[in-house]
Amino acid sequence: MKLFVQTPVSVEQLETLRPVFKVGFEQAMTVLGDMTAHKLKLLDLSLTSPHESKPFATSDDATICLEFSGELAGFSAVVFSASSAAAMVSSLSKSKRTSIDIDPLRTGTLLEIGNIVLNSVLGQWLKIFDAKASFSLPYCVEGVLKSIPFAQEKSDKKLIRLDTLLNIDGLEVSLLMWMVVSATSLEKITLLAPEKLNA
Amino acid sequence: MPKANLHILNAIPDGACLVDEHLNIVFWNTLMQRWSGLAEQDVVGKNLSALFPKLKEDSYQLRINQVLQGGAPAVFSKQLHHGLFDFHGESGALQPQRVTLSHVLSEKGKPMALFLVQDMSLYVNQMEKYEHLIEEFDAELKQRHELERNNQMLVSAIEHADEALIVMRCTGEIVYINPAFSEQTGWSAKAIEQAAPFYYHQLFVTAIDQSHIRNLTMMAANWQGRKKIKHRDGESFTASISISPIQNAGEQVSHVVVVQENINEQLQLEEHYRTTQKQEALATLIGGIAHDFNNLLSGMMGHLYLANREVQGLPKTVERIHRVQHVVNDIAAIVAQLMTFARKGGIEQQKFPLNSFLKEFVKLAEHAVPEYIHMNIDFEFGEFPCLGDVDRLQESLMNMVQNAVDAVDALSPQQEAEIRIHLSVFDKTKQAKWLKRHPALKEGKFAQITIWDNGRGIDADIIDRVFDPFFTTQHLGSGLGLSVAAGNIKQMNGLYDVTSDASGTCIFVWLPLLDSEENVEEVATGRAARGQLILVVDDEHIIRDTCAEVLISLGYQVITANNGYEAIAQMEAHGERVDCVLMDMIMPKMNGSVAAGHIREMYPNVPVIFATAYDKALSIDATRQFEQAMLISKPFAPHAIHKHIKAMTQKATPLA
CATH class of the missing domain: 3.30.565.10 (Histidine kinase-like ATPase, C-terminal domain)
Structure with a gap:
């Protein structure tokens, strides 16, 4: 088991990245809303960079993971807690049952929601980067997620944690996202982001 | 992707469709052909969104474009999309799908997108079966909880019941007792276990044939009755027993349940009730006899008084009359004692x-x-x-x-x-x-x-x-x-x-307060009446007539009535002249207090002396509602009634 222990991202860099994530999340809300005919809104988004991670997800969580490589290489994941998973599946898919853990159909729904969020956020990164990347297929991990790719002690990767609060038809749901990228990619994007976002 | 290699996609278990950057179909694998009913040569070169219009919607276009531009693969789940590719199965139902869209590059480096369509019918069927099982399991669990709750309630009720409950085999051997049984008989569950086999009929004071219980159980019949049960300490008590068979799943009697209640206290109460009823009946009988005696004694006292007046010149006869008067007084005292006995609660006056x-x-x-x-x-x-x-x-x-x-x-x-x-x-x-x-x-x-x-x-x-x-x-x-x-x-x-x-x-x-003897004597020798008119009301003619004769001899004028109605009629005719009413309390048709009520409506101040041959306590409340009224007991002596009339009429018409 490998824990992620790295030098945290600076506060200034996080401040620069915040609008990038915000635009990505808002686009994801729009896509989800259009597809499901529900009103979704991003209420709050905060970024932190822990220098070491506790488990990325706990036993009751479901995590949608996506790995990417190339000029932009790293790992990203959206973590659904049991309550937020139940709330999102029941409100967006109109499923009657929300209490059964082992449910491939429920997993499918979470997979698509996570996929939309991750694609929208990473789409923003790629747009700013103006680069290509290769992606894995998104996959779902149920339960504890203690380690992630690129978590080697000598890696130059940086860990970013996003805590978001969404509103789905009046119901407030929290969503957690993890993002791991290289220090060089991070420096490049924080440099380009202000200019590209304003353009 | 070289075109020659695309045929590999015919070997995968998913539907596969490759489109160019304009969504024109480049490849259409065999599963897609089977599900859509469209041959590859009929669709290649055609626009995918023209065949499946749902893909024209903005949200799909956005996601497809993201992929075409090199973005991460897009997943379309079964729940959020119904019939992205509207294929129908043999039953006609819309095929549940999970669609994955991935970015690929053409041989010339042009962006393309590969749709992989996964048929989720099997998952859905499995999930439906799974959900059905879960529902059945939930229902069974709920039913089991309900049964457990009921069972706990039943056990608690049995454990706390006042009645003893015994479960025994068809042979009569006890297999279960509740705490009430131990309390009633002194036999604890442990003692029963140690004495095993312990048969229920061992507790009967009068032995019965063991086959009796066996016969009952064989007939699957209920039995109820009373039995004397032996306590472990040797004492016995009467129990009300109800025996019912318990049937197993095969509807055969497997055990017998006995409900046993100690009814000793109930029997004592029943006995006490019977005794009380007998005493009440006796008291009613004695009260009736005393009433008749008092009426007869009233007549005798009156006649003796009159006879005494008529034989004043014959000392021996006067002496004999006095002796008879004493005998009558003694009889009256005995009757009074009888009435005391008959009175509720046996008060001793x-x-x-x-x-x-x-x-x-x-x-x-x-x-x-x-x-x-x-x-x-x-x-x-x-x-x-x-x-x-x-x-x-x-x-x-x-x-x-x-x-x-x-x-x-x-x-x-x-x-x-x-x-x-x-x-x-x-x-x-x-x-x-x-x-x-x-x-x-x-x-x-x-x-x-x-x-x-x-x-x-x-x-x-x-x-x-x-x-x-x-x-x-x-x-x-x-x-x-x-x-x-x-x-x-x-x-x-x-x-x-x-x-x-x-x-x-x-x-x-x-x-x-009782009158002293001196007072009585004083009244007895007091002044004669001054011709006041007295209405004597009594249904017993011997009392009515004798009383009238005595009052006349004392100097009163008298009119009489046989009952309450006649009394009212007499008052309507002579009421203004009547100085006092002597009224029997218990009479047929209309009793004394009701008649007095009507009379008082006509003449509010006329004095009323109520007389009763029954216990005075029975009438006291009814007479106390009247002012200018008093209640006396029968038999009354002539001098006593003379005294009462004088007292009442003096109050009603005070001397100037």
Whole structure:
């Protein structure tokens, strides 16, 4: 088991990245809303960079993971807690049952929601980067997620944690996202982001 | 992706469709052909969104473009998309799908997108079966919980039941007992187990054939009855027993359940009830006989009085008549004793001096009164002859004293607690308030006993209820003390009342005083009547006629009536001249008190003397509603009725 222990991202860099994530999340809300005919809104988004991670997800969580490589290489994941998973599946898919853990159909729904969020956020990164990347297929991990790719002690990767609060038809749901990228990619994007976002 | 390699996609278990950057179909694998019914040559080169219009929607276009531009793969789940590719299965139902869209590059490096369509029908069917199983499991679990709850309730009910419950085999061998069984019989579950096999019929005082129970169970019939059951200590009790068979799943009797109730107390109550009923029947019979005797004695007394007047010149005959009069008086005394026996509660009426009685009572009461309470005793001089049950009077007064002690007990240590017990003759000239509240006090002489305390007093809103049964202000009181006391005083033809204010509480008891022999003699030799008109009402002609004759001999004028209706008719005809009505209480058609009510509507002030051959206590309440009225017992002596009439008519028409 490998824990992620790295030098945290600076506060200034996080401040620069915040609008990038915000635009990505808002686009994801729009896509989800259009597809499901529900009103979704991003209420709050905060970024932190822990220098070491506790488990990325706990036993009751479901995590949608996506790995990417190339000029932009790293790992990203959206973590659904049991309550937020139940709330999102029941409100967006109109499923009657929300209490059964082992449910491939429920997993499918979470997979698509996570996929939309991750694609929208990473789409923003790629747009700013103006680069290509290769992606894995998104996959779902149920339960504890203690380690992630690129978590080697000598890696130059940086860990970013996003805590978001969404509103789905009046119901407030929290969503957690993890993002791991290289220090060089991070420096490049924080440099380009202000200019590209304003353009 | 080289075109030659695309045919590999025909070997995968998913539908596959490759489109160029304009969504024109480049490849359409065999599964897609089977599901859509469209051959590859018919679709290649055609726009995918033209074949499947849902893909034209903005949200899909956005995601497809993201992929075409090199973005991450897009997943379209079964829940959020129904019929992205609207394929229908053999049953006609829309195929549930999960679609994955990935970015690929053409041989010339052009962006393309590969749709992989996964048929989720199998998952859905499995999930439906799974959900159905879960629902069944939930329902079964719920039912099991319900059964467990009911079972727990049943066990608790059996464990806490007053009735013994025994489960036994068909042979009668006990296999289960509840705690009530152990309490009833002294046999614990452990003792039964140690004595195994322990048969239920071993507990019967009278042995029965074991096959009896077996027969019952074989017939699967219920049985109910009573049996004498032996307690482990050798005593026995009567039990009401109900035996029912328990059937197993095969509807065969496997066990027997017995419900056993100890009915000893119930039997004692039934016996007591039967005895009470017999006593009540006897009392009714004696009361009826006494009534008839009293009526006959009334006639005899009247005739003896008249005969005595007619033979004044024959001393021996006068002597014999006097002897007969004594015999009649003795018989009247015996009848009075019979009536005392017949009275409810068997009260013992006896003549006693109230003054001496109270002096003895105070000595007794002093033991019940704590030393810090000052007792003030003040008895007027005189014998105060009364008739009643001294034991019950003592019990009643003790209750009142105890109430007074309780009342002063709440006083602060600085206040001196005091109880006063006074005895005096009720003075009608100074007690207008009580005469108005209790008109019966106007008739005859009464002793007045007062028990006063300087305690906490009684609130005005409850003072009228203190003599009610079960009314109490004390935490430990039954609320019966004063109620029983009031009943006892009424039995003695007495009255009672209570007053209370900030200074304290006073209970008043008034008991009728008996005439002394001297007074009787004085009346007997007193002046003759002055021709007043008396209406004599009685359904017994011997009393009515004799009484009329006696009254005429005493100087009265008399008219008579056979019942209440005739009495009213007589008053309508002669009412203005009638000075007094002598009215029997119990008569057919209309009784004395009802008739008196009608008469009083016509003549409000005419005096009424009610007479009864039954127990006076039975009529006292009915007659006390009238002012200018009194109640006397039959048989009455001529001089006594003369005295009463004189007293009543003098009050009604005071001398100038």
